Amino acid sequence: MKQYIQTNNQRFLDELFSLLRIPSVSSLEKHKGDMHKCAERLVELLTEAGADHAAVYPTAGHPVVYGHKTVDPSLPTVLVYGHYDVQPVDPIELWHSDPFEPEIRDGAIYARGANDDKGQLFMHIKAFEFLVRTGTLKHNVKFILEGEEEIGSPSLAAWASANKELLKADIILVSDTTMISESVPSINCGMRGLSYVEVKVTGPNKDLHSGHYGGAVANPINVLCDMISSLIDQDGHVTVKGFYDEVVELSAEDRAKLSRAPFDIEEYKEFLDIKEVKGEKGYTTLERTGIRPCLDVNGIWGGYTGEGAKTVLPSVAHAKISMRLVPNQDSATITRLFEEHFKSIAPDYVKVEVTPHHGGDGFLIPISSPAYKAAEKAMTEVYGVEPVPSRGGGSIPILADLQRILGIDPLLMGFGLERDTIHSPNESYLLKQLYAGMEAIALFYRYY
Amino acid sequence: MKQYIQTNNQRFLDELFSLLRIPSVSSLEKHKGDMHKCAERLVELLTEAGADHAAVYPTAGHPVVYGHKTVDPSLPTVLVYGHYDVQPVDPIELWHSDPFEPEIRDGAIYARGANDDKGQLFMHIKAFEFLVRTGTLKHNVKFILEGEEEIGSPSLAAWASANKELLKADIILVSDTTMISESVPSINCGMRGLSYVEVKVTGPNKDLHSGHYGGAVANPINVLCDMISSLIDQDGHVTVKGFYDEVVELSAEDRAKLSRAPFDIEEYKEFLDIKEVKGEKGYTTLERTGIRPCLDVNGIWGGYTGEGAKTVLPSVAHAKISMRLVPNQDSATITRLFEEHFKSIAPDYVKVEVTPHHGGDGFLIPISSPAYKAAEKAMTEVYGVEPVPSRGGGSIPILADLQRILGIDPLLMGFGLERDTIHSPNESYLLKQLYAGMEAIALFYRYY
Numbered sequence: 001m002k003q004y005i006q007t008n009n010q011r012f013l014d015e016l017f018s019l020l021r022i023p024s025v026s027s028l029e030k031h032k033g034d035m036h037k038c039a040e041r042l043v044e045l046l047t048e049a050g051a052d053h054a055a056v057y058p059t060a061g062h063p064v065v066y067g068h069k070t071v072d073p074s075l076p077t078v079l080v081y082g083h084y085d086v087q088p089v090d091p092i093e094l095w096h097s098d099p100f101e102p103e104i105r106d107g108a109i110y111a112r113g114a115n116d117d118k119g120q121l122f123m124h125i126k127a128f129e130f131l132v133r134t135g136t137l138k139h140n141v142k143f144i145l146e147g148e149e150e151i152g153s154p155s156l157a158a159w160a161s162a163n164k165e166l167l168k169a170d171i172i173l174v175s176d177t178t179m180i181s182e183s184v185p186s187i188n189c190g191m192r193g194l195s196y197v198e199v200k201v202t203g204p205n206k207d208l209h210s211g212h213y214g215g216a217v218a219n220p221i222n223v224l225c226d227m228i229s230s231l232i233d234q235d236g237h238v239t240v241k242g243f244y245d246e247v248v249e250l251s252a253e254d255r256a257k258l259s260r261a262p263f264d265i266e267e268y269k270e271f272l273d274i275k276e277v278k279g280e281k282g283y284t285t286l287e288r289t290g291i292r293p294c295l296d297v298n299g300i301w302g303g304y305t306g307e308g309a310k311t312v313l314p315s316v317a318h319a320k321i322s323m324r325l326v327p328n329q330d331s332a333t334i335t336r337l338f339e340e341h342f343k344s345i346a347p348d349y350v351k352v353e354v355t356p357h358h359g360g361d362g363f364l365i366p367i368s369s370p371a372y373k374a375a376e377k378a379m380t381e382v383y384g385v386e387p388v389p390s391r392g393g394g395s396i397p398i399l400a401d402l403q404r405i406l407g408i409d410p411l412l413m414g415f416g417l418e419r420d421t422i423h424s425p426n427e428s429y430l431l432k433q434l435y436a437g438m439e440a441i442a443l444f445y446r447y448y
Numbered sequence: 449m450k451q452y453i454q455t456n457n458q459r460f461l462d463e464l465f466s467l468l469r470i471p472s473v474s475s476l477e478k479h480k481g482d483m484h485k486c487a488e489r490l491v492e493l494l495t496e497a498g499a500d501h502a503a504v505y506p507t508a509g510h511p512v513v514y515g516h517k518t519v520d521p522s523l524p525t526v527l528v529y530g531h532y533d534v535q536p537v538d539p540i541e542l543w544h545s546d547p548f549e550p551e552i553r554d555g556a557i558y559a560r561g562a563n564d565d566k567g568q569l570f571m572h573i574k575a576f577e578f579l580v581r582t583g584t585l586k587h588n589v590k591f592i593l594e595g596e597e598e599i600g601s602p603s604l605a606a607w608a609s610a611n612k613e614l615l616k617a618d619i620i621l622v623s624d625t626t627m628i629s630e631s632v633p634s635i636n637c638g639m640r641g642l643s644y645v646e647v648k649v650t651g652p653n654k655d656l657h658s659g660h661y662g663g664a665v666a667n668p669i670n671v672l673c674d675m676i677s678s679l680i681d682q683d684g685h686v687t688v689k690g691f692y693d694e695v696v697e698l699s700a701e702d703r704a705k706l707s708r709a710p711f712d713i714e715e716y717k718e719f720l721d722i723k724e725v726k727g728e729k730g731y732t733t734l735e736r737t738g739i740r741p742c743l744d745v746n747g748i749w750g751g752y753t754g755e756g757a758k759t760v761l762p763s764v765a766h767a768k769i770s771m772r773l774v775p776n777q778d779s780a781t782i783t784r785l786f787e788e789h790f791k792s793i794a795p796d797y798v799k800v801e802v803t804p805h806h807g808g809d810g811f812l813i814p815i816s817s818p819a820y821k822a823a824e825k826a827m828t829e830v831y832g833v834e835p836v837p838s839r840g841g842g843s844i845p846i847l848a849d850l851q852r853i854l855g856i857d858p859l860l861m862g863f864g865l866e867r868d869t870i871h872s873p874n875e876s877y878l879l880k881q882l883y884a885g886m887e888a889i890a891l892f893y894r895y896y
Contacts, residue, residue, distance in 0.1 A: 027756035088758060091655075151756055178660070192659060196757045205721035207539075207872035211640060211842025212626070214772050215684075215742025216733045218726035221767075222680065222745050228670065229677035236663075273653035276797040278666035285664045294663025297670050298760050299751035304768060308475035308599055309644045309805040310536060311770055311843075312746050312871055319669075320752060322759055324662050349724040357757040394659025395759075423760055424655040 001442040004130045005435050012126060013104075015045060016434075019084070019118045020102040020111040026062055026085035026151045035062040035147045038084045042145055043067070049125050050132030051143070059155035062147030066166065069132065070140045076448070077140040079169035079408065080128075081399070082121025082176065083149030086113040087423045094425035108420075108428040115429040116422035120175035120415060121145060123434060127441035139445055142169055146398070149176075152196070152358015153398035160405050167406055171371040173444070174399065175437060177392050177414025182430075184262050185379045185387040187372065188412035192293070193325035193362035194395040195334040199342060200353040201227070201317045207303075210313040217313060218349035221302045224317040227345055227352075231295055231321075236280035238295045238323070240341040246328045250291050261286060261388050271418065290391030295323045320357070324395065331359035331397065360397015363410070371411045371448060378443035379413070382436050413440065449890040452578045453883050460574060461552075463493060464882075467532070467566045468550040468559040474510055474533035474599045483510040483595045486532045490593055491515065497573050498580030499591070507603035510595030514614065517580065518588045524896070525588040527617035527856065528576075529847070530569025530624065531597030534561040535871045542873035556868075556876040563877040564870035568623035568863060569593060571882060575889035587893055590617055594846070597624075600644070600806020601846035608853050615854055619819040621892070622847065623885060625840050625862025630878075632710050633827045633835040635820065636860035640741070641773035641810035642843040643782040647790060648801040649675070649765045658761040666797035668765040669750045675793055675800075676767060679743055684728035686743045686771070688789040694776045698739050709734060709836050719866065738839035743771045768805070772843065779807035779845065808845015811858070819859045819896060826891035827861070830884050861888065 005012070024038040025031045039056045046054035046067040054067030062085060089099040089112050097103045102111035109119065124143070131137035144167060146156045160167055180186040203220035204213070233239050250258075263286050269277065279288035288294065302317030304310035323334055339354040346352040366372065367389050379387040392412070399410045415437035420428050453460070472486040473479045487504045494502035494515040502515030510533065537547040537560050545551045550559035557567065572591070579585035592615060594604045608615055628634040651668035652661070681687050698706075711734055717725065727736035736742065750765030752758035771782055787802040794800040814820065815837050827835040840860070847858045863885035868876050 027754070027758070029755075088752070088754060090752075090754065150758075194659070194759070196759070198757075203720075203722065206869055208720070208869075209842060209871045210744045210746060210770060211642070211772055211840070212737060212866070213720075214737065214744045214770075215740055216725055216727045216736040217720060217722065218724075219744045221748050222676065225673040225676040225745070225748075228673040232670065272651075272656070272661075272665060274651065274665065274797055276666075276795075277664055278795070278797045279664045288664040289660060289662065292663055296658045296662045296667045296761055297673070297751065298658060298758060298762075299753045300669050300673075300765065301749045301753040303745065303747035304536070304538075305747045305749040305766075306475070306536060306538065307477075309646075309768060309770070310475070310598075310746060310871070311642070311644070313744055314746070317748065318753075320757060322658060322662075322757070324659055347724075347726070349722055349726045392659070394657060418660070421654055421656075423657045423758070 001127065001130050001439045005438060016119065016122045017102045019122065020113055021100055023100045024085050024147065025088050026148050027088060035085065039063045039065050039147060042084055045125055046143060049129035057159065059159050061155040064147070064156060064159055065145040066143065068140070068142040071137055073140070075139055077142060077169040079142045079144060079167060079172045080124045081172050081174045081402065082124065082145045083117045083147065084121065084145050085147045085150050086116065087150050091425060096426055107432065108430045110426055110428045112427050114427050115416045115420040116427065117149065117176045119429040119434060120437065123175060123415070123437040123441055127438050130442055131445055137445070139448070142167065149396065149398065152360060154358060156398050157401040157405060160402055164406060169408055172399065172402055172408050172410040174410055174412050175414050176396055177394065177412045178416035178418060179414060180261055180388055180390055182417055183385070185383045185385060186261070186390040187375055187379065187387045188392040188414060189367055189389045190327060190364040190391040191362055191399065192392065192395050193329060193331050193360050193400065194322060194397055195325060195331050195338065195359040196322040196357040197335060197338055198318065198320050198355045198357060202315060202351040203349065204315055207315050208313040210311040213313050218347070219313050220317040220350055221314060223347060223350050224302065224319060227342065228297055228319060230345060236278070238293065240338050242337045243293065243334065246330065247293060247326055248328045255287065258286060258290060258391065259284065261390055291326055293323060293325050293329060295321065298322050325362050327362045327364050329362065331361050335359055358397070360395055361400040362395065363400040363403055365409050365411065369409060374444050374448035375411055375413050377447045378440045381443055382440045413444065449575070449578050449887045453886060464567065464570045465550045467570065468561055469548055471548045472533050472595065473536050474596050475536060483533065487511045487513050487595060490532055493573055494591055497577035505607070507607050509603040512595070512604060512607055513593040514591065516588070516590040519585055521588070523587055525590060525617040527590045527592060527615060527620045528572045529620050529622045529850065530572065530593045531565045531595065532569065532593050533595045533598050534564065535598050539873060544874055555880065556878045558874055558876045560875055562875050563864045563868040564875065565597065565624045567877040567882060568885065571623060571863070571885040571889055575886050578890055579893055585893070587896070590615065597844065597846060600808065602806060604846050605849040605853060608850055612854060617856055620847065620850060620856050620858040622858055622860050623862050624844055625842065625860045626864035626866060627862060628709055628836055628838060630865055631833070633831045633833060634838040635823055635827065635835045636840040636862060637815055637837045638775060638812040638839040639810055639847065640840065640843050641777060641779050641808050641848065642770060642845055643773060643779050643786065643807040644770040644805040645783060645786055646766065646768050646803045646805060650763060650799040651797065652763055655763050656761040658759040661761050665761060666795070667761050668798055669762060671795060671798050672750065672765040672767060675790065676745060678793060684726070686741065688786050690785045691741065691782065694778065695741060695774055696776045703735065706734060706738060706839065707732065709838060739774055741771060741773050741777060743769065746770050773810050775810045775812050777810065779809050783807055806845070808843055809848040810843065811848040811851055813857050813859065817857060822892050822896035823859055823861050825895045826888045829891055830888045861892065
């Protein structure tokens with residue numbers, strides 16, 4: 001594969017850049033046309049790579065791209081999952097180059113989606129192409145590439161339920177996660193789930209002059225701050241009633257195994273330029289993101305936010321709040337518990353609305369499976385180090401759904417790094433990770 | 449004056465509308481040209497009304513309009529203060545008509561500035577015109593109309609200091625406040641001061657994926673909410689250290705006098721559509737806005753605030769926070785105390801910046817003065833009820849400055865009503881208040 005990458009390097013970059021140039025932001029209505037354009041481009045790439053069939057399939061939301069190559073029905077089948085939609089780019093002013101005009105700087109591709117997930121799914125298409133063109137493909141391969149991962153995959157579960165036969169496979173192979181560090185490859189064997197809500201707190205029925213009413217009428221921003229502040233206690237516990245009821249505490253043995261992952265807290269703080277970390281009492285930083293649930297405000301707004309000063313006592317205040325969940329916490333239940341709790345703590349002088357956004361459950365996958373073993377061998381060969389089994393803090397809620405619907409375990413071979421700052425300005429992906437990923441994926445097929 | 453208003457009604461409206469059509473938003477750089485246009489238009493109106501001299505005077509910021517008519521230097525001089533700048537119009541989508549294209553609906557003019565303060569200062573120009581044209585003006589009159597009241601009058605104090613001789617007068621007459629209700633005229637004999645700051649809380653040095661870092665890294669929005677929440681305690685007291693040190697407690701007698709002002713708490717709650725009021729323990733609603741200081745968040749923003757969901761753990765969160773002050777609290781001192789307090793409560797895992805915006809002291813004026821007595825008589829004649837002396841919750845910080853610089857007391861004959869929703873969408877001004885104001889001002893000159 002190394003040789004093949006060298007020979008085809010420029011074409012690979014041209015093809016990947018053609019994907020990155022399409023602003024397929026799934027959450028914004030105005031990019032609806034771009035979603036279709038991106039899906040069509042993927043069909044072309046799959047077909048050119050050697051798929052027997054590849055097409056755009058409509059769903060209730062953004063379309064799904066499905067393609068396959070059947071070598072021999074009796075051979076094992078690998079279902080590759082990826083997503084071609086990307087996060088919004090704001091704050092756009094912090095980007096050093098156009099998010100939709102990829103640039104290579106210091107050995108990395110800078111663009112929205114460079115890693116998440118266009119860059120990572122592209123590795124699968126190229127590894128597949130290599131195996132087809134060199135006549136070494138010994139598996140049936142299926143691709144399912146969705147356009148709604150960043151908005152919680154509202155359509156894919158239904159589409160998968162309706163197309164169970166088409167998606168039949170032995171393993172779901174996914175590259176949409178990170179490794180522990182450049183020198184420490186890892187394979188994700190669990191992801192957190194997600195519950196995401198938007199809240200609206202209404203005080204008076206109109207914006208008021210803060211001089212005339214200030215001190216006498218509850219200010220919905222102050223009240224929202226009070227309410228948010230009460231959601232996490234002094235020890236970093238989420239106070240939503242029932243929040244921890246279904247959380248399975250890890251055994252001391254499992255916690256010890258996890259703690260073997262190399263982690264330098266000083267490097268971590270330096271990377272983020274923070275003096276102190278903060279989280280749930282009694283857990284390490286890796287445990288806080290790996291095995292413990294949490295609550296974060298992802299956005300807040302209300303009142304006057306323009307330049308200068310405006311003395312307004314606003315009518316409403318809003319926040320987007322998400323909770324990361326661990327296996328056994330049910331996303332729908334947590335969303336309901338949050339809504340009940342948030343309404344129960346609302347004081348008399350405001351009205352509160354809670355609107356659920358997307359959510360999804362977490363999951364765990366067995367380290368003992370043949371697929372995990374094959375991935376381990378492949379990564380060891382590429383990196384010269386045995387990969388560490390890790391627990392991902394992020395969420396790919398649809399994977400828990402696909403696992404349930406199709407009865408197939410996912411395997412997460414992710415090649416992203418912390419430095420890639422996915423979801424943030426200046427998302428990037430190291431070329432050496434792009435190439436290492438292609439190699440490791442090709443080797444996975446050899447050992448699986 | 450009644451007759452004069454009837455005869456000239458259409459011209460009056462045309463002239464006022466010509467002012468309201470100019471979007472003189474002082475806080476927004478893009479309206480700089482409009483500020484000049486509005487100042488020029490006022491010079492025209494003053495000149496047409498009968499001023500000997502009227503001109504636009506540059507300042508370090510938006511220009512000042514000054515004009516005068518000298519009848520006889522030995523007669524008393526009235527200095528009319530007003531401001532031609534207006535508040536921003538957002539949220540623009542809540543306006544039922546263009547904020548800068550005035551409309552009359554149900555006996556009220558709807559436009560930004562209809563009341564605050566273009567409508568109210570216009571009454572003074574027309575009362576002056578009436579006195580001039582009918583040969584009944586027995587005072588020297590000076591007009592000082594500024595373009596920076598809504599941003600804290602950063603330039604007028606310096607301009608007034610440099611032009612003390614020009615501004616020499618016996619009383620500062622101002623219409624920029626409200627009456628208690630349509631049927632209960634009142635004269636403001638005190639205003640609250642203001643301290644206004646902007647705060648910025650920085651956590652990690654970049655936006656992060658909330659899945660990868662959530663639970664382990666302090667979220668600046670959550671931290672900002674914690675900090676804001678701690679600024680007001682359970683009893684509604686502001687917790688900023690030293691905040692109440694200089695507040696003079698009113699005597700039981702004074703509180704009893706204030707409580708005589710008619711006030712219906714049920715009507716008040718219904719008007720605002722709130723179930724409960726909220727404020728400092730031990731004080732009534734009128735006291736909370738009249739004689740007690742308070743703290744309000746005027747704006748808050750951070751993270752993702754667009755449509756849909758984005759799982760970001762943001763790098764920064766911002767808020768605009770203002771404190772209304774009562775006489776004897778020094779605005780600069782309070783701003784400093786706030787800054788010290790806010791920094792002192794910042795946890796180790798964030799960085800905090802505090803930027804002061806404008807501020808100003810409160811003031812009190814004597815009810816026993818001849819000017820107050822003249823205003824009282826004038827309003828009694830127009831409304832058929834003796835006006836109530838009231839304490840305004842809002843702030844006109846420049847008046848405390850002018851009082852100090854020029855050594856003249858201000859007199860606040862305001863004709864606004866709560867229903868006018870100044871600073872909010874659909875600002876309006878009742879035509880009958882516009883006309884009653886003109887009459888009362890003309891009568892003030894008769895009795896002063």
